[in-house]
Amino acid sequence: MRFYGTELSSRLMLGTAQYDSPAILADAVRAANAGVVTVSLRREAAGAQAGQAFWSLIRDLGVPVLPNTAGCHGVREAVTTAQMAREVFGTDWIKLEVIGQGDLLQPDVFGLVEATRILTDDGFKVFPYTTEDLVVAERLLRAGAEVLMPWGAPIGSGRGLNNIFGLRALRAHYPDIPMVIDAGIGRPSHASAAFELGFDAVLINTAVAKAGDPVLMAKAFRLACEAGLAGRDADPMEERDMAVPSTPTLGLARGLGGEMI
């Protein structure tokens, strides 16, 4: 699995927010065998060491970081945040969020395309958080994105894959573009389903961080991702409308009093 030419050690990307403690976050990252962790930037008072402590913890984990522009509602704000993140985290990868609607944290896809072009021209490797819309996907690719991150469902909702048809169409239309289901995954089965649909990776945060046992849930997601991917690679059977006996019927006893149907 490669993003912008970089080989990932796993297809599970893990957010670092909302954990009860840094130790639980670190254990969850290890249990998930996360291939990437997402990080962010926030205001910090002078003398506060939270940011430095967090950065030390992430660096010690040795997992590639993907900074985000979470909370940005405009193109200029997102672009400036991305530039600041590139300097602080030392990476030109950026998970680009331009939020257009507060209740659903729905991407402003017009601003997203514009910001993608600006950042790509500035040398960034953009991971746009988008919807499953095919036309938007085309515009993002034309703007320079080489990875797409469609939502499964609104951020933090845990609703899984809301529009299977749309996601399948997106996947089928761009079979060679790396795609990550970015938001809305709530349970390990949702992650398996994403791989079965043909997606290349999943990005999960709330579903792990807010589980009763985040470290066990991180492991569960790791296993679910592996299962979904292996299941897809194994070429699953087609669905049928009618039953077909799996036990051979040849030589079935007919004289035991059962009714013939």
Place this chain on the structure above:
Amino acid sequence: MNINVNGEPHEVRAQTLAAVLEELGYGGARVATALNGNFVPAGLRSSQNLREGAELEILAPMQGG
């Protein structure tokens, strides 16, 4: 000179962005800066002058999803 730092009013004596960061106690911290909405790379902070009413953002690493 009065400026806003992360949305809060501050009175500072220093003139350059680099000196203001030192004066405010951010010296050596892993932070990124933006002045009036524009990113200022670390290498340009010492040549970046601030004016009265400047809006300075100082951001540090944080957890994110």
